[in-house]
Amino acid sequence: xxxxxxxxxxxxxxxxxxxxxxxxxxxxxxxxxxxxxxxxxxxxxxxxxxxxxxxxxxxxxxxxxxxxxxxxxxxxxxxxxxxxxxxxxxxxxxxxxxxxxxxxxxxxxxxxxxxxxxxxxxxxxxxxxxxx
Numbered sequence: 001x002x003x004x005x006x007x008x009x010x011x012x013x014x015x016x017x018x019x020x021x022x023x024x025x026x027x028x029x030x031x032x033x034x035x036x037x038x039x040x041x042x043x044x045x046x047x048x049x050x051x052x053x054x055x056x057x058x059x060x061x062x063x064x065x066x067x068x069x070x071x072x073x074x075x076x077x078x079x080x081x082x083x084x085x086x087x088x089x090x091x092x093x094x095x096x097x098x099x100x101x102x103x104x105x106x107x108x109x110x111x112x113x114x115x116x117x118x119x120x121x122x123x124x125x126x127x128x129x130x131x132x
Contacts, residue, residue, distance in 0.1 A: 024068025
């Protein structure tokens with residue numbers, strides 16, 4: 001894992017699964033540069049990076065030839081979500097711990113419940129008729 005002090009300051013340890021560690025010798029692509037440039041801009045806009053650090057990271061980004069060269073830049077950036085929220089999960093606007101109203105039952109769900117309930121009643125009548 002990359003550790004130590006580089007021109008960008010102390011490098012935090014990246015996990016071994018990080019592509020900047022696991023594939024450190026691979027060349028940097030334009031897509032990599034674009035992704036990290038956006039990440040840097042977002043961090044600078046949010047106030048996470050000061051202007052001097054931002055400039056140093058940009059210089060290092062465009063001077064990098066391998067993914068391993070980008071490890072010091074990425075290690076200083078705030079974590080990002082690496083997944084998307086599944087579409088079937090609704091985001092609530094309620095405060096944490098606050099209950100939200102239940103969603104109305106669809107007609108198809110209601111028909112399934114009524115039909116299933118009716119089937120159970122018919123089966124119970126048949127079983128009782130057989131047993132008696």
